[in-house]
Amino acid sequence: MVTQETLDTYDMTIGIECHVQLATDTKLFSGADNDAxxxxxxxxxxxxxxxxPGMLPVLNRKxxxxxxxxxxxxxxxxxxxxxxxRKHYFYPDLPKGYQTxxxxxxxxxxxxxxxxxxxxxxxxxxxxxxxxxxxxxKLTHYEGYSLVDLxxxxxxxxxxxSEPDIHSAAGAKAYASELHRxxxxxxxxRGDLYHGNMRFDVNxxxxxxxxxELGTRAEVKNLNSFRSVEKAAEYEFxxxxxxxxxxxxxxxxxxxxxEVKQITNSQRSKEDAQxxxxxxxxxxxxxxxxxxxxxxxxxxxxxxxxEYREKWLTLExxxxxxxxxxxxxxxxxxxxxxxxxxxDQIAKRVAHWFASARGSDEDSETVAEIKALSPDGFVELAAxxxxxxxxxxxxxxxxxxxxxxxxxxxxxxERKNLLQVSDEGFIVGIVExxxxxxASARSIADIKEGKDKAIGYLVGQVMKKSQxxxxxxxxxxxxxxxx
Amino acid sequence: xxxxxxxxxxxxQGETTARHEVEVAIEKANAxxxxxxxxxxxxxxxxxxADDIDARKAAGEQLGELAxxxxxxxxxxxxxGAPTTAASKMLEHFDAPLQATAIEKLEAAGAICIxxxxxxxxxxxxxxxxxAYGPTKNAHDTTKVAGGSSGGSAVITALDVVPFAxxxxxxxxxxxxxSFNGVIGVKPTYGMVSRYGVVxxxxxxxxxxxxxxxxxxxxxxxxxxxxxxxxxMTTLPDFFVPExxxxxxxxxxxxxxxxxxxxxxxxxxxxxxxxxxxxxxxHTVEEVSVPMTNHALAMYYIIVPAEVSSxxxxxxxxxxxxxxxxxxxxxxxxxxxxxxxxxxxxKRRIMIxxxxxSSGFFDAYYLHAQKARTILINEYRKLxxxxxxxxxxTAPTPAFNLGENTSDPILMYLADIMTVPVSLAGLPAIxxxxxxxxxxxxxxxxxxxxxxxxxxxLALARxxxxx
Numbered sequence: 001m002v003t004q005e006t007l008d009t010y011d012m013t014i015g016i017e018c019h020v021q022l023a024t025d026t027k028l029f030s031g032a033d034n035d036a037x038x039x040x041x042x043x044x045x046x047x048x049x050x051x052x053p054g055m056l057p058v059l060n061r062k063x064x065x066x067x068x069x070x071x072x073x074x075x076x077x078x079x080x081x082x083x084x085x086r087k088h089y090f091y092p093d094l095p096k097g098y099q100t101x102x103x104x105x106x107x108x109x110x111x112x113x114x115x116x117x118x119x120x121x122x123x124x125x126x127x128x129x130x131x132x133x134x135x136x137x138k139l140t141h142y143e144g145y146s147l148v149d150l151x152x153x154x155x156x157x158x159x160x161x162s163e164p165d166i167h168s169a170a171g172a173k174a175y176a177s178e179l180h181r182x183x184x185x186x187x188x189x190r191g192d193l194y195h196g197n198m199r200f201d202v203n204x205x206x207x208x209x210x211x212x213e214l215g216t217r218a219e220v221k222n223l224n225s226f227r228s229v230e231k232a233a234e235y236e237f238x239x240x241x242x243x244x245x246x247x248x249x250x251x252x253x254x255x256x257x258x259e260v261k262q263i264t265n266s267q268r269s270k271e272d273a274q275x276x277x278x279x280x281x282x283x284x285x286x287x288x289x290x291x292x293x294x295x296x297x298x299x300x301x302x303x304x305x306x307e308y309r310e311k312w313l314t315l316e317x318x319x320x321x322x323x324x325x326x327x328x329x330x331x332x333x334x335x336x337x338x339x340x341x342x343x344d345q346i347a348k349r350v351a352h353w354f355a356s357a358r359g360s361d362e363d364s365e366t367v368a369e370i371k372a373l374s375p376d377g378f379v380e381l382a383a384x385x386x387x388x389x390x391x392x393x394x395x396x397x398x399x400x401x402x403x404x405x406x407x408x409x410x411x412x413x414e415r416k417n418l419l420q421v422s423d424e425g426f427i428v429g430i431v432e433x434x435x436x437x438x439a440s441a442r443s444i445a446d447i448k449e450g451k452d453k454a455i456g457y458l459v460g461q462v463m464k465k466s467q468x469x470x471x472x473x474x475x476x477x478x479x480x481x482x483x
Numbered sequence: 484x485x486x487x488x489x490x491x492x493x494x495x496q497g498e499t500t501a502r503h504e505v506e507v508a509i510e511k512a513n514a515x516x517x518x519x520x521x522x523x524x525x526x527x528x529x530x531x532x533a534d535d536i537d538a539r540k541a542a543g544e545q546l547g548e549l550a551x552x553x554x555x556x557x558x559x560x561x562x563x564g565a566p567t568t569a570a571s572k573m574l575e576h577f578d579a580p581l582q583a584t585a586i587e588k589l590e591a592a593g594a595i596c597i598x599x600x601x602x603x604x605x606x607x608x609x610x611x612x613x614x615a616y617g618p619t620k621n622a623h624d625t626t627k628v629a630g631g632s633s634g635g636s637a638v639i640t641a642l643d644v645v646p647f648a649x650x651x652x653x654x655x656x657x658x659x660x661x662s663f664n665g666v667i668g669v670k671p672t673y674g675m676v677s678r679y680g681v682v683x684x685x686x687x688x689x690x691x692x693x694x695x696x697x698x699x700x701x702x703x704x705x706x707x708x709x710x711x712x713x714x715x716m717t718t719l720p721d722f723f724v725p726e727x728x729x730x731x732x733x734x735x736x737x738x739x740x741x742x743x744x745x746x747x748x749x750x751x752x753x754x755x756x757x758x759x760x761x762x763x764x765x766h767t768v769e770e771v772s773v774p775m776t777n778h779a780l781a782m783y784y785i786i787v788p789a790e791v792s793s794x795x796x797x798x799x800x801x802x803x804x805x806x807x808x809x810x811x812x813x814x815x816x817x818x819x820x821x822x823x824x825x826x827x828x829x830k831r832r833i834m835i836x837x838x839x840x841s842s843g844f845f846d847a848y849y850l851h852a853q854k855a856r857t858i859l860i861n862e863y864r865k866l867x868x869x870x871x872x873x874x875x876x877t878a879p880t881p882a883f884n885l886g887e888n889t890s891d892p893i894l895m896y897l898a899d900i901m902t903v904p905v906s907l908a909g910l911p912a913i914x915x916x917x918x919x920x921x922x923x924x925x926x927x928x929x930x931x932x933x934x935x936x937x938x939x940x941l942a943l944a945r946x947x948x949x950x
Contacts, residue, residue, distance in 0.1 A: 053797070056714060058716055090799060097793070097795070282686035
């Protein structure tokens with residue numbers, strides 16, 4: 001085991017390739033349904049996906065549009081001319097004997113992503129390029145045989161290839177989750193990690209601090225959660241430093257991630273690397289785009305996470321609150337809408353409610369269906385708190401109901417008997433009752449001696465007697481007037 | 484020969500029936516089985532379709548332009564009624580679940596496919612000797628090759644079993660057998676006819692065309708098959724409109740590289756006679772040069788095998804087709820399946836193609852060949868600024884002996900030397916009969932047109948027909 005001191009003498013360098021399944025209705029080159037969730041094996045496979053003789057690809061224009069939108073989210077240029085190539089290898093999940101991809105002329109050119117880190121800084125990751133390609137099918141191995149499911153074969157992907165600009169496991173995780181936010185906000189993917197909508201290949205190398213040349217890299221393939229991206233990078237850093245420290249060489253290889261043991265395993269070394277015999281695909285004419293087309297399509301990209309962060313600066317939210325809001329796009333949209341309509345103060349209040357409701361579990365795997373929410377109820381709820389008609393505890397209770405309930409907050413408050421009473425006559429009666437209570441004598445004496453904090457007890461008593469309905473500010477004012 | 488028009492008219496006038504025409508064609512096909520032009524008959528389906536047409540006629544329905552006309556499709560067209568084998572063991576029992584666009588269009592016009600024609604396995608070859616099911620014999624001399632790869636289609640047309648047959652032409656596979664058997668062979672502009680549902684050979688030069696006894700028949704068939712197809716992204720917007728008469732006083736270029744002394748003297752003589760007839764018809768013929776044609780075969784045998792090696796990748800024994808028995812590993816399954824399913828020429832092209840695409844060689848071979856191809860295309864383009872049509876022999880020799888070239892692939896490839904450059908450029912070309920050798924073997928002339936000039940080319944060929 002190497003010590004932390006030893007680890008500290010090394011730098012880690014990480015580049016990430018991310019496969020993003022595009023949210024099209026049909027596959028990249030056929031009319032088969034692109035949503036294979038809960039479908040029986042080989043039931044959404046067209047003759048084209050099946051690789052029958054004589055079948056020809058027909059490019060799905062929607063996939064091209066989504067790639068153009070992804071380009072905007074990556075701050076990248078879009079190639080005016082891009083085209084498809086064939087990558088050849090034999091494997092049962094690859095029906096045509098080649099994968100249709102973009103080797104030589106990718107659609108998305110250089111760009112960059114700023115990934116915010118926990119400490120409030122951010123890591124800028126340059127994008128080398130991103131290309132379109134089709135997904136392969138799936139194999140399931142059994143004792144003595146394997147089964148092929150081609151439902152996924154032909155699903156459109158973009159593969160986003162970063163430069164090796166990341167130097168920490170936390171940075172790798174931050175980049176992966178920011179990519180996820182960017183792609184889901186841009187509407188490029190459903191972003192369902194559990195179903196493999198985004199998969200990460202993490203290239204890790206280490207070198208002594210200050211070294212000019214990068215070390216030999218190992219690639220950990222097919223990670224499908226942000227946490228596993230982070231853990232795999234951490235593991236690789238330690239593993240590679242240990243090897244170097246014990247005088248061994250790092251071999252360029254592909255490794256897999258063992259989720260149970262939290263370790264990486266060697267899968268194949270560079271010596272076994274295949275020659276993919278890339279060649280242009282003559283069945284698919286080049287994608288030729290005009291600047292006008294690109295602009296037009298990118299206009300339809302909705303607001304992206306960096307714009308939300310910028311917009312919310314005046315709300316002075318903690319980073320955890322921001323992350324939490326951004327992890328559910330519907331909430332981010334709603335808070336922003338409220339900010340525009342009703343101002344920062346109300347928006348901030350609502351933002352905190354949503355953040356606390358959502359938590360900050362950014363690694364959640366499945367995409368839950370969010371009920372369409374109207375801002376009106378939340379604005380009204382916030383206004384009721386501002387006007388002291390509700391306690392903050394009561395407001396939170398109503399907020400939770402609003403997420404699933406169409407009732408107005410006032411109706412909920414009335415039904416649950418949560419409205420605060422600001423009727424002086426009602427509260428004065430209770431205040432006088434409390435002050436007359438011998439149990440209050442001590443507090444009253446304290447206050448008179450200048451121990452102002454003691455008023456809390458008296459207000460508390462008023463709240464108790466009013467069953468939480470008295471406006472506490474008013475109660476305090478009335479108590480002071482009587483002392 | 485009974486032309487398409489004759490058959491259609493006689494059916495429309497009640498002088499014959501579709502069933503009768505189909506029965507006669509099948510009878511003739513069986514009587515000529517020694518030529519081995521067909522791999523299968525689609526008799527049952529053909530008769531059903533004939534009866535359907537006859538019933539519709541009886542019901543007073545308007546019939547299509549090809550109603551009741553029997554035809555044959557090369558066995559690399561996906562079609563119902565018989566397996567689609569591509570003359571390979573790989574697809575020996577492959578029943579197509581859908582039909583090629585070309586077949587669908589012809590059927591919609593009422594044509595009836597009666598059988599599937601022999602070819603070089605996966606269309607790899609120029610003699611039909613590479614068929615996994617044995618060679619087809621020449622219609623004029625059974626000791627000679629049929630030419631290829633659409634040899635079966637050419638022979639069945641020359642034997643007058645059907646008025647037309649479908650072929651595919653990647654480097655001369657329609658034109659050269661047409662020349663060898665004395666029929667018309669039409670290779671359209673790349674992208675004029677949908678390739679959907681036709682077993683792919685080389686995606687960038689594959690074209691779908693026909694072999695026929697007359698220009699009128701060929702033109703009608705091309706008209707029906709042509710057109711943009713949403714299932715084939717490389718099809719061009721519709722442009723083919725038949726032209727009744729040829730433009731007068733055309734400027735025609737005789738490509739001098741195609742008339743060198745390496746070319747059979749009788750072939751050159753027939754081409755010269757054809758040139759004389761063109762002149763007699765008021766056209767001007769001048770000698771022109773396309774220097775890059777000398778390198779076309781070299782380009783072709785890099786680019787096409789590269790695409791072949793890619794397009795044959797799907798025949799892996801996993802999902803359909805042949806699957807080797809008694810294998811232990813995945814590598815063995817692939818190796819044995821492909822060893823048993825492919826003929827020698829298939830393997831040769833897969834190996835050449837894999838080699839030229841492999842890392843470190845791609846630039847030197849494939850990219851280099853593609854650059855040369857661009858130069859060749861530009862040479863043609865320049866000539867078509869001045870000339871309406873270019874002319875060459877279709878093949879350097881008449882049909883050669885069966886077995887003569889089978890041991891020497893280079894000699895075999897040379898038979899395509901006239902047709903290959905045209906394919907690389909995606910241009911339309913027609914092989915028209917231009918007499919015969921002293922031994923009675925047909926000789927063809929190749930007329931080459933500019934991109935999308937298919938209709939004008941056919942009009943010129945018609946003007947010259949029977950002159």
